Amino acid sequence: MKSFIDNAENTDFSIYNIPFGVGVFNREYIACATKIGNQVVDLATLYDEGYFDDIEGLDDNVFEAYTLNAFIELGKEVTQPVRIRLQELFLENSKLSKDERTIESCFYDEDKVQMIMPLHIPNYTDFYSSIEHATNVGKLFRDPENALLPNWKHLPVGYHGRASSIVVSGIEIQRPKGQIKPKDADSPYFGPTQQLDFELEMAFVVNRNTQMGYSISTQEAEECIFGMLIFNDWSARDIQAWEYVPLGPFLGKNFGSSISPWVVTLEALEPFRVASPQQDPEVLEYLKFEGNKNFDIELEVGIRPENGEETIVTKSNFKHMYWNMAQQLAHHTVNGCNIESGDLYASGTISGPEKGSYGSMLELTWRGSEPIMLKDGTSRKFIEDMDTVTMRAFARKGEIRVGFGEVSTKIIPAL
Structure with a gap:
């Protein structure tokens, strides 16, 4: 297809896309x-x-x-x-x-x-569906020999997040404050996070309302998914580490998440379907699916200091996800949980198999022990004030290219 509107060959927004x-x-x-x-x-x-x-x-x-x-x-x-x-x-x-x-x-x-902001988001769920990311986190915080928790390969782990603090690209995020307990301290202190991190994610939005008690199968799940966008799930690692036991993320996550402004339809992504990773052990019946449910979407993250040049710190791909979107939605509703049109479901951090493809600073710097060098000569263990983090995503196959644009966010100091 050729459009009467001039556009560059490498545009994210070709005639094959048509985002909203x-x-x-x-x-x-x-x-x-x-x-x-x-x-x-x-x-x-x-x-x-x-x-x-x-x-x-x-x-x-x-x-x-x-x-x-x-x-x-x-x-x-x-x-x-x-x-x-x-x-x-x-x-x-x-x-x-x-x-x-x-x-x-x-x-x-x-x-x-x-x-x-393209959507009113009634509800937001964040999954934990990258086996590479979950393994890295398990090695960092638990037993390296048993990095995955016993349930991880049996169900798409997730939690319900805060929808009100999701903002569109270009909106600045203020460094959050909370309780922090250093390893060698007897008690916590209150202050700004010292370990502010991005999480490279994609998210999908659903197009319908269901009644309580109704479950969506993996077979019908994609009919319920309108499209996808880029999702940056900001994280305060030190606040999260102290608070998350026993109920999981709270203040370390709910201060802000950032999304790209364009929703790319599932139909535009049809040419980029690929097979999912083999799941072993075999999943339960309600999580089984047919066909290619993963998508070959290239991802990258750049960090730009104020008045500086951007450094690309990671390149990953959405195809690595262990749990796919159909399984996520099926699991989310198997207990009868109702969904609402506009609900957003984030993938969880997307990490590839190599260090240069990890989806967070936590992994890229191995919890701060291996800082990343930027083009201006400075280094980063985590994200600093006045840094701008930009995520990009696109898929390509032959002459067909479909992209998501970007989500770009500047971090400003805590009050």
Whole structure:
């Protein structure tokens, strides 16, 4: 496919993508949007111009909204035809390509649009689904010979996180404070975290509401998943280490998580399906699945000091995940837990098999014992004030490239 809109070969937002987000146009008008090349497209105005008139189920202009939720909740029987229609409209010699008035009213250079939080997120769950990450953490904090806990290969471990503190790329995160107990101290003290860390993750968003008591199978799970985005689950390792026994993460996690502004549909990722890692021992019946459920998505993280140059500190891939999204959603609901449209499910830290592919500073510096050197000559054990952390994700196969853009966040000092 070739678009009438100029875009670079290596753009994340090719005609094969068609992501969805929410933008502020002309600093005053908010609407749902898509992006192709460096052009952000106002979908509400495109709807008013009649380009979606014959799509069954799209009876109202759901794009005149501050979030994607109303659109997502229409289900794939509507959202997928909308995506296909947009691809058709962006092709060379399409009806839209000849409609200069609509192009002028709907298309904006990316630097003229402020992307905002794309979703209202009722609930958020964070999984722990990378065997490499879980093994590294087990070696660091427990018995290196028995790094994985007994349940890890039997179920997708997860916990319910805080949805209210999830923010979009570009929003600064303040260094959190809490109780910290050094190893050689008799009692804890209160202060800013000294071990602020990123966690490289991907997340998926669901498109429906279910009743309590209903379970989603691995077979139907992907029909419930609208799309994915990049997720940075910020962590205060020293606060977390003291507080997490016996109930798990709390203040070390809930101060902030950052997401990319564009949601990439599962349909756009179809060309990049790959087989999941072999699961041994065999999983229980409700976690069994058929077909390729993992996705070959390349990931990277860069750290940029204030007024400095970015250093790429890790490169990983989403295909390494031991537990896939269908299994995560099936396990999440097997007890009858209901879901809500817009709920977000993060993968957990994505680490590859080599050190250069680890998904957190905790692993990359081996809990601070092996600092990373940046291009400006400084080193990092963990993230420092005024550092900007940027995560990127994209998939490519031949001429087809589909990307997520980036999530970029600056850390500011604690008050």
